[in-house]
Amino acid sequence: MHFGAFCALDSADFSLYSGRALALVGESGSGKSTCAKLLTHVLTASAGHIFHAGRDVTKLRGRQALLNYRSAVQMVFQDPFAALNPAHTVEHHLTRPLALHRPDLSTAQRRDAVDELLRAVDLDPAITLRKHPHEMSGGQRQRVNLARALAVNPAVLIADEPTSMLDVSIRLSVLDTFRDLKRERGIAMLYITHDIATARYVAEETAVIFRGRIVERGPTAQVIDSPRHAYTRLLLAAVPEVGSPFGAGNSLAPLAAQVRESCDRPGTLREVTPGHWVRFAA
Ligand SMILES: Nc1ncnc2c1ncn2[C@@H]1O[C@H](COP(=O)(O)OP(=O)(O)O)[C@@H](O)[C@H]1O
Ligand SMILES: [Mg+2]
Secondary structure (H helix, E strand, O other): OEEOOEEOOOEOOOOOOOOOEEEEEOOOOOOHHHHHHHHOOOOOOOOOOOEEOOEEHHHOOOHHHHHHHHHHEEEEOOOOOOOOOOOOOHHHHHHHHHHHHOOOOOHHHHHHHHHHHHHHOOOOHHHHOOOOHHHOOHHHHHHHHHHHHHOOOOOEEEEEOOOOOOOHHHHHHHHHHHHHHHHHOOOEEEEEEOOHHHHHHHOOEEEEEEOOEEEEEEEHHHHHHOOOOHHHHHHHHOHHHOOOOOOOOOOOHHHHHHHHHHHOOOOEEEEEEOOEEEEEOO
């Protein structure tokens, strides 16, 4: 993906599978959100292809085709507050997408469906329905965002750093809900994060991205326990310091400088063990 002369995403080859998640891991500025925007058709790729249900998404034309695709591919964003309208209740946030997606439901059935969505994300309908966003915690709001995404029965769910703005103490329980729901509902999930340690809780597969290129991809346990690329090792070493890029003043800065230099050439991806791909200098 090019923004003028700047290339934000260059080499990102991966597949998503029903009921499974791929974690896309990289530091700030590595091209993760650009990838999400391409998948949701917010941006149009300057090159390359995206396939969904046998069709090339980059060639989708026409309002109806785009609407259908956008409802099949749902997004949960980083900021749980910005995504909800402060003037509306939780019930309103969930009733609207249901009314659009399931016009066949009666009012009573729609009410039941809203309750069911809230229970699916571990919120109590009796307590939550009438609340406004400001009356809930960040974690509860993110659960509402997840319920809203589920309301249209998506095939694909893209979660762009869904817990990075939440209190550390509740992150794992929110990620557990994402993991369970994608499995139960057969949703293909892309879990975007800068925190490689959390990939283990959500994703069967992990891809590490550096400056717009995937440098390592494979089963999550292998990528985390037997990392082969220097940048993956750097991310793992930096786990206690996540959140800030490896800048000056950071104990990993010298190692980071070395890794960056060795990563600057495109190189080639090679399969080191079945399903585990690593980019090597050409
Ligand atoms: N609309 C845009 N115009 C120009 N540059 C952009 C635009 N969007 C993103 N970028 C740049 O592309 C790179 C990747 O950004 P992004 O995908 O947001 O990274 P991440 O989500 O991994 O933090 C960054 O260097 C960012 O500044
Ligand atoms: Mg981002």
